[in-house]
Amino acid sequence: MIEVVNISKHFGTKLAVDQLSFTVRKGEVLGFLGPNGAGKSTTMRMVTGFIPPSSGEARICGISITENPYEAKTKIGYLPESAPLYNDMTVMGFLKFCADVRKLSGSAKNDAVEKAIETCFLTSVAHQSIDTLSKGYRHRTCLAQALLHDPEVLILDEPTDGLDPNQKYEVRQLIKRLGKDKAILFSTHILEEVEASCTRAVIVDRGKIVADGTPAELIAKAPNGSLTELFRKVTTTDTAA
Amino acid sequence: MNTLTIFRRELKSYFAQPTAYAIIVIFLILSLGLTFTFGEFMRIGDASLEYSFFFWHPWLYMLLAPAIAMRLWVDEQRNGTIELLGTFPVSTWSAIAGKFLAAATVSLVALLLTFPIVITVNYLGSPDNGAIISSYIGSFLVCCTFIGMTMLVSAFTRDQVVCLIVAVTLCTLMVLGGYEPVTRELAKATSPATVEAVTAFGIWDHFASLNRGLFRLQDFVWFASFITLCLVGTSTILSAKRA
Known part of the structure; x- marks a missing residue:
């Protein structure tokens, strides 16, 4: 599970995340909503241990990411926003490298790679070089990397970004299925996604939580029974800010 | 060991692209070409490689070592893969060490492929092979120093061209710094203290003694501390950039 306690992040004088606190339990899928620049990605980067928080703490399965990053990171699968990949590798080579990093070896490694390739529908491109892949495949390769070691915690930054409607549907179903025995935190701009796959959602605006609850x-x-209206009501547009 | 995982990935990546091959071939052509032309290996008729062959190495490394090492952190930062690496259970140190060793291995392969010149000089005369071995060690250490330097520069920027230009400039200064004709001119214009400071930053002093077959502890300490300093600097810059 993920516990975030009063986490804040300053970039110079700019306050990107302001005393944010939330918890994601096992079996929960938390949707992280908010306008661009609300601090969603920054929060995720702090929770995954990529950037240190200015104050506050994040714990993964009870392990502090700042005090014991190595242990905590083994429990996390993370899909960064831009789905970065090593372009000079093949999909298979990349996933095997990730398996090595995750200390998988022998048949466990091969099984994990096979399973990740199947789950993310990458069989047809498994031996293709990553720099020749289309955006959807790149995204799914990066998602496969996050699922590879069957982590207890999944953190996905806009997992459906750049996918076609069929792929979007598949990924939502996947998140829903995986959410039964994992703690999942995912961010999105697409409000229907929240209803489709989240058990709970928070709306973040300018680094603060402005709404929290189940989709219902x-x-x-x-105001009129639509998430879009709520989103528009509680968040500030960048033209207004 | 995660250092080993990173090392293997980086090394594979060098040989999956033309980078490593191009650098190795260019190094072989230039180092052997210079030996037989400007190095006047045949005309001098001395069974030694010190001036004809090893003399050229620092000049080649100051251009080629940055070309090998510039992608190490530049590519990670430009492609965003640093975010993957930063969230994998891999310490920054393992990543730095793995990358450094991979670049050093590429240069070692290039260096070892110059072995025909050793066979040639042994065939033509009877050279001091101990001195040749220590020269090879010295040459490799100079290259590692430049790789370390380039790695430090590559941590600063996500632009390959900027990294290459800055790293080549710094390496050039290190080559020129202790080069005798330069220090001689410098001695005329400035104080002895300045000359000493510039020479200390240069590589010739340390390379030259190994080139003559002299194993001095101070040279190894100089190379080791310079490389360590660069790697620690890289780690500091990478951490500071994320904060």
Whole structure:
């Protein structure tokens, strides 16, 4: 599970994340919503241990990411926003490298790679060089990397970005299925996605949580029963800010 | 060991692209070509490689070592893969060590492929093979120093061209710094203390003694501390950039 306690991040004088606290339990899928620049990615980067928080703490399965990063990182599968990959490798080579990093070896490594390739529908491109892949395949290769070691915690930064409608549907179903026995935190701009696959959602605006609840609760709070209206009501547009 | 995993990936990546081959071939052509032309290996008729062959190495490394090492952190930062690496259970140190060793291995392969010149000089005369071995060690250490330097520069920027230009400039200064004609001119214009400071930064002093077959502890300490300093610097820059 993921516990985030009063986490903040300053970039110079700019406050990107302001005293954010939330918990994602096992079996929960938390949707992380908010306008561009609300601090979603920054929060995720702090939770995964990529950047240190200015204050506050994140714990993964009870292990502090700042005090014991090595242990905590073994429990996390992370899909960064831009789905970065090593372009000079093949899909298979890349996943095998990730398996090595995750200390998988022998048949466990081969099984994990096979399974990740199957789950993310990469069989047809498994031996293709990554720099020749289309955006959807790149995204799914990076997702496969996050699922590879069957982590207890999944953190996905816009997992459906750049996918076609069929792929979007598949990924949502996958998140829903995996969410049964993992703690998942994922960010999105697409509000239907929240209803489709989240058990709970928070809306973040300018580094603060402005709404929190199950999709049904959020819809009940909304002026005319639509998440879009609620989103527009509680968040600031960048033209207004 | 994660250092080994990173090392293997980096090394594979060098040989999956033309980078390593191009650098190795260019190094072989230039180092052997210079030996037989400007190095006047045949005309001098001395069974030694010190001036005809090893003399050229620092001049070649100051251009080629940055070409080998510039992609190490530049590519990670430009492609965003640093975010993957930073969230894998891999310490920054393992990543730095793995990458450094991979670049050093490429240069070692290039260096070892110059072995025909050793056979040639042994066939033509009877050279001091101990001195040749220590020259090879010295040459490799100079290259590692430049790789370390380039790695430090590559941590600063996500632009390959900037990294290459800055690293080549710094390496050139290190080659020129202790080069005798330069220090002689410098001695005329400035104080002895300045000359000493510039010479200390240069590589010739340390390379030259190994070139003559002299194993001095101070040279190894100089190379080791310079390389360590570069790697520690890289780690500091990478951490500071994320904060």
